[in-house]
Amino acid sequence: MDLLPGWVRNALPADESAFGTGFAQSFLLILACELGDRTFFVAAILAMRSSRLVVWAGALAALAAMTVLSAAIGKAFPLVLDKRWTGLAAALLFAYFGVQLLRDWWRLRGERPEENEELAEVEEELNHDHPAKKTHVARHAALALFSPIFVKAFTMTGLAEWGDRSQIATIALAASRNLYGVILGGVLGHAICTGLAVVGGRLLATKISEKAVALVGGILFIIFAIITASGELD
Structure with a gap:
């Protein structure tokens, strides 16, 4: 460890258990929020019309940026407020989302199961654009990063994520958990959800029960609220 540069040592979490707790809670939180969410359907529908890899990269880049921004905002709260109050606020937010779900x-x-409302809304928004011809030829990474599809996936995902439940929950979680664990757990969760969306999002949308997602997500948020309020894992 002493051989590492100073800035690397400072970036590493001092408490591995705190890092693991933040990572696990952030990862589970994203899975509970993002499966069947607007950003999930944006990636799924764009991937039907364009390169799946480019859509996945653009959507994940936006979600990763939003995760870092949200975690940074959440981490700033304890600097201006007592940690007890930020923990209480986070617990109340988790409880609110849990009750809502x-x-x-x-x-x-x-x-009876019907077409997902989120899916219908996203499809209606995207139908204003003319569907592009799907490309089966792999492009160079440098060109893909500046392709219109990458930019579209990045901007649409970022706009859909702004103010979303998962963003607010990430802010609340980062206020009381390890910053690096929250960021890495959140990015990994987004990578998996977005990957599922671009591979078979439209099919998954017909198989995933909104009721089951709401029930599991609600229970998970209530558990997070109790844990955060009790401070057992601090």
Whole structure:
């Protein structure tokens, strides 16, 4: 460890258990929020019309940038507020999202499965654009980064993620957990969700039950609220 440069040592988490806790909670949080969310469907629909790899790269770049920004905002709160208050605020946010998801589950439990509303909205928005011819030829990475598809995936995903439940939850989680664990866990969660979206998002959208996602997500957020409020893992 002493052989590493100073800036590398400073970037590494001092407490591995704190890093692991932040990583695990951030990873699970993103999986609970993003499967079947607007950003999921944006990537899924764009990938039907364009290169899956380019769409995945553009969407993930936007989500990674938003994760870093959200975690930085969350980490700044304890610098101006007492950590007890930021922890309490985070717990209340988790509880609010948990109750909201459980209410959605309760509302949907007696209904027959229908087309996902989020999917229908995203499809309607994207249908204003003319579908591009799908490319099967691999492009050079340098060209892909500046391709219109990459830019479109990046901008649309960033706009869809701004103010979303997962962004606010990431801010709240970073306020009381290890910064690097939250960032890495969040980015990995986004990478997996976006990967599932571009590979078979439209098919998955018909198989994933909104009720099941709402129930699991609601329970997970309530658990996070209890853990954060108790401070057991601090």
